[in-house]
Amino acid sequence: MKPVITRRNFVAGLTAVSAGALNSRALQVARASSESARLDSGRLPAQYFETWSAEKTGIGWKHDNALSPERYLPESMGPGVAIFDYDNDGWMDLYFVNSGPADFFQPAKALRNALYRNNRDGTFTDVTEKAGVAGRDFGIGVAAADYDGDGWTDLLVTTYGRLILYRNNHDGTFTDVTKAAGLDEPGLFTSAVWFDSDNNGLLDLFVCHFAKYSKLLEHDCGTNGVRHYCYPKTYEPWPSRLYKNNGNGTFADISVSSGIAKHSGKAFGVVATDINNDGLLDLFVANDSVANFLYLNKGGGKFEEIGFQAGVAYSADGAARSGMGVDAIDFDGDGRQDLLVANISRERDSLYRNAGDNTFVDIAGRTGIGMATVMDTGWGARFADFDLDGRPDLILANGHPDDLIESINNSLHYREPLLLFHNNGNGFDNVSAAGGPAFKESYAARGLAVGDLDNDGHVDVVVGTNGGPPLILHNIVRNGNHWIGLNLTGLSVGARITWSANGVEHGIFKRGGGSYLSSCDPRDVLGLGTAEYADWIQVQWPAAIGRTDRFQHVLAGKYYSLAPGGKLL
Amino acid sequence: MIWLLALQLAVGPAQHYENAKQDFAQRKFDESDSEVDAALHENPYMVPALVLKSRLAAFAHRPDVAKSCLITAITADPSSEEAQFFLGLFYYTQNDFKLAISPLQAAQKLAPKSPMPVFYLAMSLDALGDGARALQLYQQAEDLSPQKSPQSSSILVAYGRFLLLQGQVKQSIGKIQRAIEEDPESRDAHYELAKGLDYDGDFKDAAIEGERALTLPELGTTDAQIHFLLAKVYQKLNQPDLAKIHLEKFQAAPQTTLR
Numbered sequence: 001m002k003p004v005i006t007r008r009n010f011v012a013g014l015t016a017v018s019a020g021a022l023n024s025r026a027l028q029v030a031r032a033s034s035e036s037a038r039l040d041s042g043r044l045p046a047q048y049f050e051t052w053s054a055e056k057t058g059i060g061w062k063h064d065n066a067l068s069p070e071r072y073l074p075e076s077m078g079p080g081v082a083i084f085d086y087d088n089d090g091w092m093d094l095y096f097v098n099s100g101p102a103d104f105f106q107p108a109k110a111l112r113n114a115l116y117r118n119n120r121d122g123t124f125t126d127v128t129e130k131a132g133v134a135g136r137d138f139g140i141g142v143a144a145a146d147y148d149g150d151g152w153t154d155l156l157v158t159t160y161g162r163l164i165l166y167r168n169n170h171d172g173t174f175t176d177v178t179k180a181a182g183l184d185e186p187g188l189f190t191s192a193v194w195f196d197s198d199n200n201g202l203l204d205l206f207v208c209h210f211a212k213y214s215k216l217l218e219h220d221c222g223t224n225g226v227r228h229y230c231y232p233k234t235y236e237p238w239p240s241r242l243y244k245n246n247g248n249g250t251f252a253d254i255s256v257s258s259g260i261a262k263h264s265g266k267a268f269g270v271v272a273t274d275i276n277n278d279g280l281l282d283l284f285v286a287n288d289s290v291a292n293f294l295y296l297n298k299g300g301g302k303f304e305e306i307g308f309q310a311g312v313a314y315s316a317d318g319a320a321r322s323g324m325g326v327d328a329i330d331f332d333g334d335g336r337q338d339l340l341v342a343n344i345s346r347e348r349d350s351l352y353r354n355a356g357d358n359t360f361v362d363i364a365g366r367t368g369i370g371m372a373t374v375m376d377t378g379w380g381a382r383f384a385d386f387d388l389d390g391r392p393d394l395i396l397a398n399g400h401p402d403d404l405i406e407s408i409n410n411s412l413h414y415r416e417p418l419l420l421f422h423n424n425g426n427g428f429d430n431v432s433a434a435g436g437p438a439f440k441e442s443y444a445a446r447g448l449a450v451g452d453l454d455n456d457g458h459v460d461v462v463v464g465t466n467g468g469p470p471l472i473l474h475n476i477v478r479n480g481n482h483w484i485g486l487n488l489t490g491l492s493v494g495a496r497i498t499w500s501a502n503g504v505e506h507g508i509f510k511r512g513g514g515s516y517l518s519s520c521d522p523r524d525v526l527g528l529g530t531a532e533y534a535d536w537i538q539v540q541w542p543a544a545i546g547r548t549d550r551f552q553h554v555l556a557g558k559y560y561s562l563a564p565g566g567k568l569l
Numbered sequence: 570m571i572w573l574l575a576l577q578l579a580v581g582p583a584q585h586y587e588n589a590k591q592d593f594a595q596r597k598f599d600e601s602d603s604e605v606d607a608a609l610h611e612n613p614y615m616v617p618a619l620v621l622k623s624r625l626a627a628f629a630h631r632p633d634v635a636k637s638c639l640i641t642a643i644t645a646d647p648s649s650e651e652a653q654f655f656l657g658l659f660y661y662t663q664n665d666f667k668l669a670i671s672p673l674q675a676a677q678k679l680a681p682k683s684p685m686p687v688f689y690l691a692m693s694l695d696a697l698g699d700g701a702r703a704l705q706l707y708q709q710a711e712d713l714s715p716q717k718s719p720q721s722s723s724i725l726v727a728y729g730r731f732l733l734l735q736g737q738v739k740q741s742i743g744k745i746q747r748a749i750e751e752d753p754e755s756r757d758a759h760y761e762l763a764k765g766l767d768y769d770g771d772f773k774d775a776a777i778e779g780e781r782a783l784t785l786p787e788l789g790t791t792d793a794q795i796h797f798l799l800a801k802v803y804q805k806l807n808q809p810d811l812a813k814i815h816l817e818k819f820q821a822a823p824q825t826t827l828r
Binding site: 291308311314316317319321346348361365367370371372375409410411 | 664698793801
């Protein structure tokens with residue numbers, strides 16, 4: 001097949017080369033443009049996202065990172081963001097996590113998390129006070145899910161301080177039920193994931209714990225008398241937590257009995273997926289400066305850590321990397337869940353292809369992701385089908401943790417650009433130059449969540465920035481591709497959705513968690529390419545439900561709700 | 570009398586510098602430092618002495634002194650390929666890859682037949698994520714390097730490592746095999762070959778190369794790295810006892826990080 005270079009590809013490549021003065025990104029884009037032209041017959045979008053400003057959205061909230069001359073570690077971590085529907089009106093609302101009082105920080109004026117209700121017109125209204133979800137401690141991350149199965153989404157906020165569990169009251173308000181739930185635990189918590197660890201139909205909770213930490217354990221990591229954030233190697237690793245849902249609003253800490261607490265790490269990101277297709281959800285945990293963990297679910301509430309054996313613990317040279325964000329997806333359509341870790345600059349991100357025998361091979365280099373990420377520090381990371389071609393693309397939020405890095409290294413930057421990769425079916429093309437205006441800027445980006453903010457079937461992106469306002473990226477890809485939205489009600493993490501469009505089969509495994517500190521739209525958008533309907537859609541529900549539903553000839557262009565055994569509504 | 574004094578001054582620093590060079594080659598760093606200081610006392614802008622002083626300072630973990638000497642040297646003689654190269658090398662070792670590029674390019678222009686400026690340019694661009702240019706420069710460095718030398722072996726090892734990181738496994742193995750031909754005692758080369766063979770699914774030969782690497786003197790590649798690789802390879806060869814031995818040795822070593 002001869003390469004087809006469209007005028008758009010040619011101009012994009014030419015612009016990239018001239019604007020970038022032959023820098024690496026420009027060359028990659030130029031190359032990516034021609035390769036994509038060959039693989040996608042010129043259907044690569046000219047621009048993926050526009051930026052929705054604070055003036056447009058009405059989102060005036062900003063993250064306060066509590067930056068101090070002493071550079072206390074938690075200052076550099078947040079914030080997380082959540083895209084979820086708190087009032088069940090079918091529109092995604094937004095939640096942002098902020099810093100707050102801690103042993104090293106007493107804010108001059110009260111800081112608060114923020115809940116914004118979606119007004120269904122691209123604007124949002126701050127409903128934090130009414131909802132009662134302002135937070136209390138030094139907030140870091142968030143994980144949204146309906147843990148009590150009442151059909152309303154609840155919120156877990158992770159902090160440096162104590163966890164917060166907000167139960168949804170079904171009336172636009174929440175109640176802090178942390179103590180009653182048995183989750184009133186102190187620590188330095190980062191990402192969290194809700195998932196059914198034992199296939200009993202209830203959502204359990206895994207919470208990443210970073211190092212053993214307090215103000216008194218902080219170090220002076222200075223250069224020429226100026227303090228920097230310490231390299232995490234200086235802190236003592238600590239085990240993460242697994243809480244079993246008792247089904248009565250309370251949780252039991254099973255970290256020890258499950259085997260999770262046997263391993264001390266510095267956990268930043270977690271994703272729940274099924275690496276061996278045995279119907280049990282496994283956990284992949286990215287650690288900073290120590291080996292990553294892959295907890296294989298053995299059933300019966302037991303986990304075995306197999307990171308080394310699986311080949312995902314260390315670099316190829318046996319060095320622990322600084323892993324932050326994670327995600328899991330079957331990016332190559334072979335039916336097996338692959339893993340991604342966003343690492344710090346110079347370490348390159350890892351894309352682990354699942355070899356099918358509980359082992360993985362890092363193919364970041366071969367796919368182009370390795371070289372494209374060598375200069376950036378990745379945090380938020382999410383696969384999503386931004387162009388509705390049925391294949392998951394990838395977006396990465398970057399930013400160096402040390403705000404003073406430029407004073408000690410001329411090659412690195414505190415604020416870094418976002419990165420966007422198009423899945424061409426055979427790997428990834430760096431299409432950041434076509435990402436839109438936001439991709440030409442640099443940010444101290446951290447949490448990242450994806451979701452459809454305007455219910456148009458195109459996946460949007462929300463990025464939390466450390467010490468700054470959130471970034472709202474509205475997907476403007478209009479390439480003629482069609483879509484079907486699917487909202488699985490009830491227990492859905494662990495479900496396997498497959499569909500066929502134009503005779504081509506695609507699939508999504510509904511993982512839990514992923515990215516960094518953040519929570520994504522729980523609905524799935526199925527890309528159909530040019531097809532105006534899906535030949536069929538099949539939902540294999542999680543093992544606890546144990547049934548499969550299948551539907552023929554499903555029309556594109558709308559969201560459907562589906563309960564186990566129900567109809568597409 | 571004045572001409573005699575001038576002659577002594579002219580000869581003096583040169584002799585001190587020669588002594589310093591010899592001491593440096595014999596790894597007598599203290600003596601070398603004294604001699605080079607004497608040379609620079611008499612001629613503060615003697616470029617070769619400034620370069621040597623910078624190398625001694627780098628050994629003594631005094632990057633401030635090393636950098637200062639090299640900048641003085643280049644100010645005195647911008648056409649010194651040696652000073653330009655070592656300034657680039659200095660920035661490279663400090664992970665300041667962007668700053669490394671300009672002096673390395675200058676050195677490359679001043680000595681277009683020398684492989685080392687090109688080689689470090691390749692590694693700098695590799696570190697900066699510019700894979701396309703790094704690839705060209707690695708090839709250029711290979712083409713320029715003399716045959717059958719440890720230097721050309723080192724270039725081939727780095728080139729092979731770069732190719733492996735790009736997922737070009739077969740090409741990587743080819744470069745590393747040539748590196749071993751040129752320097753059969755290179756631990757780095759045997760280790761990198763083992764890595765490539767592991768990626769390629771040839772676990773048996775990967776184990777052989779890894780074991781060979783372990784027998785060679787430790788300069789760059791550490792024992793822990795090799796134990797890590799061998800633990801993986803023996804696991805794939807379904808030899809759990811050997812895998813366990815190497816894993817325990819890997820775990821017993823201080824854990825390394827890339828940062």
